[in-house]
Amino acid sequence: MTATTTNIVEPTRRQPRGVGFALSEKQVWALLFTAPYIAIFLAFVVFPVGYAFWLARDPHLYIELSEDPIFLRTVVNTLVFLIVAINVKMVMALFLSGFFTHKRWWVKVLAVLFVLPWAVPSIPTILSVRFMLNPEWGVINTLIFSLTGDDGPNWLNDPTLALSLSMMVHIWKSLPFWTLILLAGRLAIPGELYEAASVDGAGAWHRFRFITWPSISTLYVTCTFLSMIFTVGDFNSVYLLTGGGPADLTHVLATLGIRYLRLDQVGLAMASIVCALPLILPLVFVMMKRLSK
Amino acid sequence: MRGVSTEAALLLVGVPVLLWTLIPIYHMFLFAMSPKDAAFSGQLWPSHPTFRNFEIVFGQKHYFLYNFWRQMFNSLVISCATAVLTLMIASAAAFAISRLRMKGGRWVMNLALFTYFIPAAFLAVPMYKTMGMYGLLNNDWALILAMVTVASPYAIWILRQASDKLPVELDEAALIDGASPFQLFRLIYIPLMVPSLIAVGTYALLLAWNEYLYAFLLLSRETSLTLPVALGNFLSADDSPWELLMTAGFIYALPPAAIYYAFRKYMSSGLTAGAVKG
Numbered sequence: 001m002t003a004t005t006t007n008i009v010e011p012t013r014r015q016p017r018g019v020g021f022a023l024s025e026k027q028v029w030a031l032l033f034t035a036p037y038i039a040i041f042l043a044f045v046v047f048p049v050g051y052a053f054w055l056a057r058d059p060h061l062y063i064e065l066s067e068d069p070i071f072l073r074t075v076v077n078t079l080v081f082l083i084v085a086i087n088v089k090m091v092m093a094l095f096l097s098g099f100f101t102h103k104r105w106w107v108k109v110l111a112v113l114f115v116l117p118w119a120v121p122s123i124p125t126i127l128s129v130r131f132m133l134n135p136e137w138g139v140i141n142t143l144i145f146s147l148t149g150d151d152g153p154n155w156l157n158d159p160t161l162a163l164s165l166s167m168m169v170h171i172w173k174s175l176p177f178w179t180l181i182l183l184a185g186r187l188a189i190p191g192e193l194y195e196a197a198s199v200d201g202a203g204a205w206h207r208f209r210f211i212t213w214p215s216i217s218t219l220y221v222t223c224t225f226l227s228m229i230f231t232v233g234d235f236n237s238v239y240l241l242t243g244g245g246p247a248d249l250t251h252v253l254a255t256l257g258i259r260y261l262r263l264d265q266v267g268l269a270m271a272s273i274v275c276a277l278p279l280i281l282p283l284v285f286v287m288m289k290r291l292s293k
Numbered sequence: 294m295r296g297v298s299t300e301a302a303l304l305l306v307g308v309p310v311l312l313w314t315l316i317p318i319y320h321m322f323l324f325a326m327s328p329k330d331a332a333f334s335g336q337l338w339p340s341h342p343t344f345r346n347f348e349i350v351f352g353q354k355h356y357f358l359y360n361f362w363r364q365m366f367n368s369l370v371i372s373c374a375t376a377v378l379t380l381m382i383a384s385a386a387a388f389a390i391s392r393l394r395m396k397g398g399r400w401v402m403n404l405a406l407f408t409y410f411i412p413a414a415f416l417a418v419p420m421y422k423t424m425g426m427y428g429l430l431n432n433d434w435a436l437i438l439a440m441v442t443v444a445s446p447y448a449i450w451i452l453r454q455a456s457d458k459l460p461v462e463l464d465e466a467a468l469i470d471g472a473s474p475f476q477l478f479r480l481i482y483i484p485l486m487v488p489s490l491i492a493v494g495t496y497a498l499l500l501a502w503n504e505y506l507y508a509f510l511l512l513s514r515e516t517s518l519t520l521p522v523a524l525g526n527f528l529s530a531d532d533s534p535w536e537l538l539m540t541a542g543f544i545y546a547l548p549p550a551a552i553y554y555a556f557r558k559y560m561s562s563g564l565t566a567g568a569v570k571g
Contacts, residue, residue, distance in 0.1 A: 029474035030395035037386040037445060038401070043427075044442040045408050048419035055422075099306050110307055112554075114314050119553035121503035123521045124542025127528075128321040131535055139320060172317065233412025235506045240525070254414035258506070261418050273415045284410040291406060291450075 056270035065271050074251040074272075077163055078232065078279070081252050085167035086227050089175055094220060096175070097182035098208070118176040126169055126240040130156070133165065159249035162242045166250060170237040174230075178223055185216040222290055229283050232276060253279075321546075324539035346540040355537055357527055360516055365545075367512075368502055368519040371433055375440040375501035376494045382441065383448035383493060384486065388478050390449075391456040392464055402453060409446035414506060416443075421510045435511040436519070440504060444497040455489035456482070492559040499549050520545045 065071050100111050117125065132139050133155040141152035156162045193211045202210070235254040238244065244251040244259060251259060253276045260269035325346050327339040348354075353361045386405075390398035420439055421430075429435035459482075467477050483490070509522040518526075524545065527538040553560065 026393055026474060027396055030389040030393040030398070033385040033389035033393065033474075033478070034395060034398075034401055036382045037405070037449065040382060040438070040442055040445065041404060041408065044420065044423070044438060045411075045416070048416065048423040049411075051423060051426075052419035096306075096310065099303070099310070102303055104303065107303070107307065110311060114310065115553070116314060116318060116550065119499075119550050120318070120546040121505075121521060121549060123505050123524050124321055124539065124546050125317045127524070127542065128317045128324070128539060131324070131539070132317070132320055172313070176314075229410050229412065233414040235414040235417075240505075243528075254412065257415065257418045258510075261421065261510075266418070266422065269418045273418065276415065280410075280412065284407065287410060288403065288406060 052270045052273065055267055056274045058267065061267050061271040062275070065268060065275065068268075070248045070251065071256065071272060071275075073249055074253060074256045075275075077250060078252045078276075080163070081167060081170075081234075082228050082231060085170050086224060086231055088167075089171045090178060090220065090224050090227065092171065093175055093178040093182050093223075096179045097186055098212070100179065100183050101186055115176045115180070117173050122173060122236040123240060125173070126236060129165075129169055129172075130241055156242055157246050159246060162246065163238075163250045166238045166241050169241050170231065170234055173237065174227070178227060181223055182216060182220065185219040186212060189215045222287070225283050225287055225290075229280055229287065232280055318546075321539045321543050324536050325543045327536060329534070329536055346536050347544075349537060350540050350544065355534060357523075357534065358537065358541065360518070360523070361520075361541065363516055364518050364520045364523045367433070367517060368521075368545075371436050371440070371508075371519060372498045372501035374433075374437045375444060376498040378437065378441045379444045379448050379497040380490055380494050383445045383452055384483065384490060385478070386445075386449050387452035387456050388482050391453045392459075392477070392482060393474060402449070405446040405449045407446075408442070409450065413443055417506050417510055420507070424511055429511075431512055431514050431517060433512075433517065436501075436504075436508055439507045439511060440497070440501040443507075444500050448493040448497060451493055452486065452489055455486060459485055488559055491556060495552060495556045495560060499552065502549055 096114075100107060100114075133141075135141055135152065135154040135157070138155075140155070144150065144152035153161065155165060189212065194207060197207050197211060232252075233254050234252070235258070238250060238252050239255045239258070242250045244255050248259070253272060256272050257269045260266070260272060323337075323339065326342045326344075328341060328343050328345065350358055350361060353359050386401065389395045390402055395401070420442075424430050424435045424439070427435075429438070463481055463485075464477060467481055472480070503521070504519075505521045505525065508519045509525060512518055512522065520541070524538060524542055527533040527535075
């Protein structure tokens with residue numbers, strides 16, 4: 001009975017293909033419904049991106065860019081940021097997602113609080129960290145002084161330290177989100193697998209190695225790529241903490257474009273973004289393949 | 294014995310996680326509750342806690358804060374407008390792609406997904422120049438449209454996934470009864486999609502409320518600023534009243550936290566379906 005119904009309905013649902021330019025009424029409606037998004041897309045994505053490429057068309061810009069020591073430093077910083085911060089963050093998220101699977105009342109309460117860094121806006125919390133790190137009156141150096149009698153380091157005045165602290169702020173802000181995603185992945189694993197493993201006497205490491213990891217490794221890799229794409233554009237963690245300083249040594253590609261814009265060098269700003277494309281386009285294509293199903 | 298060591302191991306993780314999560318937020322709160330000269334003393338709790346800073350912020354009694362309520366209102370208007378527009382644009386597009394089986398719908402979806410992957414900071418500079426050409430700089434609409442552009446790809450993606458799960462028979466029954474696609478959209482599709490629409494609306498609202506970079510590029514007149522940009526401006530002066538900045542920042546951080554917890558149930562289903570930018 002069901003089969004016959006489907007057979008009757010099927011031909012009417014499928015629209016005849018390639019019949020001139022005549023669109024069915026349904027397709028006209030579909031165009032109308034997508035028109036607002038297409039308009040937004042043309043006006044605020046296609047046109048700006050096209051315009052950016054046009055402004056960045058002069059080859060001299062790239063010579064000028066490659067001669068700017070700040071640009072080279074920025075590329076290195078961005079790579080370090082992507083490779084170190086993202087991997088540290090994802091390993092922490094993998095570990096903590098395991099922690100949050102434990103069923104205790106206080107773990108549940110902690111899970112609710114743990115989301116706060118992600119739920120609140122960046123600017124007040126990052127500025128709060130910035131004040132904590134102030135060398136003269138920040139709470140960290142005050143504590144160091146009262147405990148040891150020595151002055152603490154000038155945290156944000158050392159490029160390596162400042163970049164590391166930017167990465168730490170980035171991890172603080174986005175760790176909850178990736179932990180939640182990986183936690184959802186872990187919770188989808190059938191519990192019987194773990195029960196069977198326990199009966200066989202498997203320890204915690206073996207349960208992780210042979211059950212958890214094979215089940216969530218794809219998710220883990222997807223999350224790592226996604227996080228990398230989003231982090232190339234993490235403007236706040238660097239700009240609000242260090243402002244790119246000291247001496248413009250902690251810029252990443254996301255903040256460098258804004259720096260050139262402020263110096264009224266729009267061409268260089270656009271060119272620096274174009275230089276980032278080889279970095280992100282491969283990642284974007286991998287993600288498109290994985291997600292556009 | 295084994296149970297005790299498991300508890301100890303869990304606490305050994307839990308306590309550092311709690312401290313790591315709360316210290317920057319607590320530090321902000323501590324500043325807000327401290328009198329001006331006591332904020333820097335490094336105490337864990339001020340010896341004379343006070344609400345004076347809140348009074349100054351709410352009463353706009355400092356020149357950095359003359360437009361506090363105005364800027365709060367701007368943030369509110371811009372985030373609500375972004376949420377409403379994103380919902381309208383994204384639900385219509387998802388409906389066309391998923392329910393009307395639009396020709397080339399896959400293309401639209403892939404373009405949206407591609408936009409989702411353009412880092413927001415990279416689009417910011419071209420967007421700034423383009424808004425200048427459109428004559429929209431310093432107009433609320435510049436920020437609203439920019440935020441809609443950033444928010445709608447993810448919104449379309451999530452809504453399309455949710456609407457693919459609705460049964461086809463519904464549409465067919467309605468069409469046989471003579472409903473136009475618009476009636477189908479308004480009377481059947483939208484009511485069924487309410488949970489996903491709440492998730493997407495909350496996402497767009499929080500995205501716009503929390504946005505700093507686009508807001509500071511696109512709006513610069515003192516009375517048209519949103520709150521985060523006004524807070525960022527504290528940094529430009531050496532003698533900035535940090536305790537007031539932290540107080541205003543604390544007030545600014547409360548609504549998104551409240552909204553997130555209120556809609557957590559809806560958000561988590563959307564969260565696991567994909568990833569939110571930011």
